[in-house]
Amino acid sequence: MERTREYDIVIVGAGISGLSAARYLLSKDSNLNIVILEATDRVGGRTFTVPLKTETGTDSWDLGAHWVGRSQTHIMKLIEELGIKTHQQYLNGRKFLQVGKDNTVKSYMSDIPTLSLLALLDLDRAMKKIDSLAKEVDQKEPFACKRGKEFDGMTMETYINQTMWMADSKELMEVAIRGVIGAELSEISFLYFLTYVSSAGGLKNLVEATPYTAQEYTLQGGCQQISLRMAEELGDVRIIFREPVTSITQSHDSVAVTSESGNIYKCKKIILAIPPAHIAKIKFDPRLPAVKRELHKRMPLANYGKVVITYKEAFWRKNGCSGEVVTNGGPSFDPDCSCGPLCLVFDDTSANGNPGLVAFVAGAQLVEWRQLEDEARKTSVLKCLAQFFGDQVEEYIDYAEKDWESEPYIAGAPVCVAGPGAMRYYAGGLRDPFRCIHFAGTETATVWTGYMSGAVQAGYRAAIEILLDLRPQTVSGQDLEDNNKPFKHPNT
Ligand SMILES: Cc1cc2nc3c(=O)[nH]c(=O)nc-3n(C[C@H](O)[C@H](O)[C@H](O)COP(=O)(O)OP(=O)(O)OC[C@H]3O[C@@H](n4cnc5c(N)ncnc54)[C@H](O)[C@@H]3O)c2cc1C
Structure with missing residues (x-):
């Protein structure tokens, strides 16, 4: 009634x-x-904490939003008010990088990825340029910035192809952005990306797991x-x-x-x-208003999913690894996928000390992976992880995955992404009452x-x-x- x-x-x-x-x-x-x-x-909504089995019982892990950082003042103040405690992201030890046509896995200890000197210079130059362009973007009127129209007519892919020259550094940029935004470079308006970077105070804040960045702490209890x-x-x-x-x-x-x-x-x-x-x-x-209708049509949710796997012991730590991986997915582990499913992996041991790994599946890799049967999806995740951590990844206690496209009232994650041409409607279309x-x-x-x-x-x-x-x-x-x-x- x-x-x-x-x-x-x-x-x-x-x-x-x-x-x-x-x-x-x-x-x-x-x-x-x-x-x-x-x-x-x-x-x-896009936060979702679930109980997973541990060696001695159960503990809580996040299948949605994962980290906070000290540069995120609004959420940091709120969690303090709510009495929620943070837990430092574990980063000690070797990290892995897998980019390039031959999918070679390289390891490194510092914050600087193992690329050739030229590729590192290329990456550093591109990141600095993006940061300096982002500084020119006014959050309230991005399209009005000096090259607003030009940058909105361009995808992130076009920009990177025009300004970066080394294949490995371009691919690392692609993997990092896929891991952060859940979209392919070809789907993102470059002006939208600059607006996103500007709102976070710089590209490093988005992509790194160092103090003050977005990957600094998890929350105790989720x-x-x-x-x-x-x-x-x-x-x-x-x-x-x-x-x-x-x-x-x-x-x-x-x-x-x-x-x-x-x-x-x-x-x-x-x-x-x-x-x-x-x-x-x-x-x-x-x-x-028409401007809002146009914007809403042009901001679909990206493709983002997460896998959390719990273990008896953090064997990767014992082997001197931090658990951190940045990968193009590596070779295909299933005849229906063109490459492996993962783009980022981190240690996800809980604040209570229960060991776990978290892996992200995003962009076009997620679209391929979601079409597999349940067992095939899990097998390809484990095979992809084994490239870095060995066969011990198979000896898990519990496994959970979530593809956010399957939630009817969310239908994707982590964010709605503006494609080329959308930013013309952003200022009036997004937040004006x-x-x-x-x-x-x-x-x-x-x-x-x-x-x-x-x-x-x-x-x-x-x-x-x-x-x-x-x-x-x-x-x-x-x-x-x-x-x-x-x-x-x-x-x-
Ligand atoms: C896998 C994943 C990883 C992420 N990682 C991070 C991270 O590490 N750090 C971080 O800060 N953020 C992260 N995010 C993003 C973060 O979760 C979101 O930015 C944030 O939760 C968005 O909150 P919101 O309230 O704006 O929207 P939502 O959480 O989407 O809430 C909107 C609510 O509206 C409801 N709804 C929708 N349509 C209707 C309707 N017609 N009528 C009634 N209700 C409706 C939905 O069911 C939902 O509950 C991640 C997200 C995901 C999914």
Whole structure:
């Protein structure tokens, strides 16, 4: 039976962004009447922590978002407030690199990968150039930067082919970007990539696992706790599960939100804390502005999956290895795949000391791998890992994998990626409110877009927009400044 209920604010999506928006709003006025509508049966969206078997019982591992770092100030502050502790990423020992036509596996000890001197110079020059171009990008108006139109008409692949000259350094760049964004170079607008780099404060922050970068710490107990603890703190705020929003009708000062089950939620303001690709599936009356519709069409979710394998002992550590691998996948381990499935591997031993490895499957490799049967997928992962760590990889305790494309209301990860031509619509299309509708979600962040930190920043920004309309006296200049502030490295 169809029911109508009234609220001050409806939030769509119980991921980190939607929940942090609700938390922020209530911290300013606890009397606000808020409801959160979530399509699935759980909070956390692109974070998902599961129990896996260990030698002595079970422990928690992440199949979604994995790391945080000190340059991600919004999420670091939030986890501190929620009482969640970090766990340093293990990096001691030999690392492996596999690029090049012959798929040779090379090992190295420092932060500098084993490439020829010329390839290293090529890589260093390209990274510096990308950083300097990213500095020219204004997060709010990327298309307006000096070469905005030219860079948006170009894929990341075109840019790399035009500016890098060594095959191995180009391939390493390709593997690193696939591992970070989940897309192939040919699918990414170069201007979008610069915008992404700029929001993270530099390319190294995205691709390295060194202090202050995005791969610095895991969370003790897993990343889904962030949302679980926020949901617990919200107390009386209703989170309605299995309630996908299908249509939104608005007048000048109110909104009616309809769910798949026919329930109607009336409110003064709504926050859409869902990825742009999912906004495109909702029916709006009046329609969203053309610029938003165009952008939403051009920002599909990337292809990203994860495998976590638990072991009795961290045998790779005993053999002097850190567990870190950067690979083009190596040779094919299945007749239906053109190469191995993995692009990145790290030690994933839990804070409780239970050994594990995490491996990422991304981009076109994931598209091939997802078509295999369950056993064939697992076999190709283990064979790919054995190239680096030997046959002991077969002696696992538990194995779990997640291809995020299989989640109907997420349908890909880690982020929606803009293809060439999309950035023309980015400034007006992404985060500008449309009457009573406000837009959150990590894709709309100006600091660490695509990451959990960006999800928090975007949630707070959407909350501030609403407070400025409904409760202007609660918003200070400091609130606005804190929300937009990029991270400043202590050594700069
Ligand atoms: C494998 C993987 C690895 C990652 N690694 C990292 C990492 O190491 N560090 C990091 O910071 N980030 C990482 N990320 C990205 C990070 O998870 C996201 O940036 C962040 O969780 C996004 O939060 P969000 O709230 O913006 O969106 P989401 O988490 O996508 O939440 C949106 C919610 O909206 C719901 N929804 C969608 N449509 C509707 C609808 N019509 N009606 C109602 N509800 C709807 C969804 O079910 C979902 O719960 C990773 C992601 C994945 C999947």
